[in-house]
Amino acid sequence: MEFEFTAEQIQLRKSVREFAEAEIGPHVLEWDEAQIFPLDVIKKAGELGFMGAIFPEELGGAGLGYIEYAIIIEELARVDPSVGLIVAAHNSLCSNHIYLAGSDEQKKKYLPKLATGEWIGCWSLTEPEAGSDAAGTRTNAVKHGDCWVVNGGKTFTTNAQYADVCVAMAVTDRAASHHGISAFILEKDTPGFRVGKKENKLGMRASATGEVLFTDCRVPDSQLLGKKGEGFVDSLRILDGGRISIAALSVGLAQGAFDAALKYSKHRKQFGRPISEFQAIQHKLADMATSIEAGRLLTYRAGWMKDHGNRVTKESSMAKLFSSEMAVRVADEAVQIHGGYGFIKDYPVEKFYRDVKLCTIGEGTSEIQRLVIARQLLRN
């Protein structure tokens, strides 16, 4: 077994941390308060290769693996989880669906623009009536000549308002159930395609989350992504990789909350000494650091397995389940260590505490992760 990062991976972590602290850090509060989508920073992230981390260089990507991708998401989330979420949804959902299921023409047309951050991507599976039960999709696409006419609507799409391209799932054969849902690539200017309400959220407020609506939206057959009827099954494969990024986001968020709590505990004095000298605070710090490390190991192991060509359905769900629930506990304790100051916006833990809840919900709730893991255990 090998537990060390390579020299290149250590350098990558240092570069992403420097970028996040310099370019994102000073604006975190303002973006959160006003729900500002940090478009300029996303473009800069594109120039550095973060928007195409896992795609080959010939398609405009950085040619990295899931270990490096997890490092990028972890370090962005340590400073601002919203930026981690924007980059994760763009890379592992939208772009990766095109990369894994797309034709050569589709890959050549879309990936160079997406991987460099020239275009932003979103991925729409969830609907108002189809969340955990995503196979209950109602949006439908009907073939008319060599076009598909898409009608319906999606909810909770990350990046919706800023996306140039959207990968959306629609029913093409209702009788075929799980094998009757297809994926389509839709460009924002397609007539009948429109972005609806932007949600006003508890956390992750610098990321845009919103509706995507289709009204007699006509797309040529060339925009069908992957095999007809296999969009839902492909989505499950896409989520296997996506969950590694949400696990990394959780680890990074927890690390950010921990770093703030550790620093605060050394400076805050009560009863004549720093609170870090109280055993109760030391135990909290020890438990937080230990559980972050456990989440990190699960996350990078899943990334390592993916990079080695393994199926990671169980491992990515385990990493996501454990790391997201760990991050909720760590963010809670980080606020507790700050006492009343943790409850006000002058300290970063207040925001981590709000942001973290998305981690146990997005890309499948904790309940669904347990269901996925149990199915894999029982199958074997």
Ligand SMILES: Cc1cc2nc3c(=O)[nH]c(=O)nc-3n(C[C@H](O)[C@H](O)[C@H](O)COP(=O)(O)OP(=O)(O)OC[C@H]3O[C@@H](n4cnc5c(N)ncnc54)[C@H](O)[C@@H]3O)c2cc1C
């Ligand atoms: C900020 C944000 C960003 C998002 N980004 C995207 C995106 O980019 N693209 C996208 O497609 N979706 C996105 N989502 C949607 C997200 O994936 C869904 O919210 C999530 O899958 C849960 O679906 P739901 O909200 O409909 O909850 P529901 O499915 O209605 O679940 C409600 C509760 O019931 C539980 N439950 C449901 N079924 C079961 C079961 N079988 N067993 C046990 N418990 C169950 C759930 O765990 C949950 O606790 C995003 C959501 C948020 C909040």
